[in-house]
Amino acid sequence: MKKMNKACSGLIALSLLAGLTVAVAPTVQAQSSQAGSYVNTKSKTVFYKNCSAVRKAGKAPLYKGEPGYRLKLDRDKDGVACE
Incomplete structure (x- = not known):
């Protein structure tokens, strides 16, 4: 598992203590070679x-x-x- 920064890991620990469910979204590029496009979820760019x-x-x-x-x-x- 990749290292998390202190703020993120602290927030997750507090959420778990409070009994909340935590979902962590990846911040990597989702690539579709079939469509010839990609979306960078961190910067929200599309190519x-x-x-x-x-x-x-x-x-x-x-x-x-x-x-x-x-x-x-x-x-x-x-x-x-692309009109």
Whole structure:
């Protein structure tokens, strides 16, 4: 098991003493090679390899400001990717 920082382990210990159930979410990248995308749960960033991956994930079209949008996916640079 990986080491936890003191604040996190202290919070878990207090929760256990109070009889609460504790769920710890991982902060690693969840990767889907099939869809060609990944989500970094720690920073909440989304990356799609290409528009095919966006469509496979059911997220097309992507608008500027949405997770996963980037200029490389927006051919005509109008703020809408994978249209």
